[in-house]
Amino acid sequence: MTELRKLPNIGIIIEKQLNEIGIETIEDLKNVGSQVAWLKIREEVDPSSCLTKLKAIECAIQGIKIQELSEADKKKLEEFYKVNKF
Numbered sequence: 001m002t003e004l005r006k007l008p009n010i011g012i013i014i015e016k017q018l019n020e021i022g023i024e025t026i027e028d029l030k031n032v033g034s035q036v037a038w039l040k041i042r043e044e045v046d047p048s049s050c051l052t053k054l055k056a057i058e059c060a061i062q063g064i065k066i067q068e069l070s071e072a073d074k075k076k077l078e079e080f081y082k083v084n085k086f
Contacts, residue, residue, distance in 0.1 A: 009056035034058035
């Protein structure tokens with residue numbers, strides 16, 4: 001298991017996508033942040049990236065399961081997604 005897959009919500013596919021955009025470590029992911037990481041994945045790797053993936057990345061950074069995401073964070077991510085979806 002690699003470092004990123006130790007995080008909640010990060011499986012083989014998301015880890016591979018993060019690696020493809022240059023994010024190799026937990027520290028890299030924290031420095032970039034979920035929103036920038038998601039945008040780069042969508043623009044460079046997977047144009048079909050959805051809100052669930054954005055939430056999964058944010059939860060990974062916070063070290064929580066997706067069900068534990070606060071209502072405030074959900075709303076913030078949903079607004080970001082609405083502004084940045086195709």
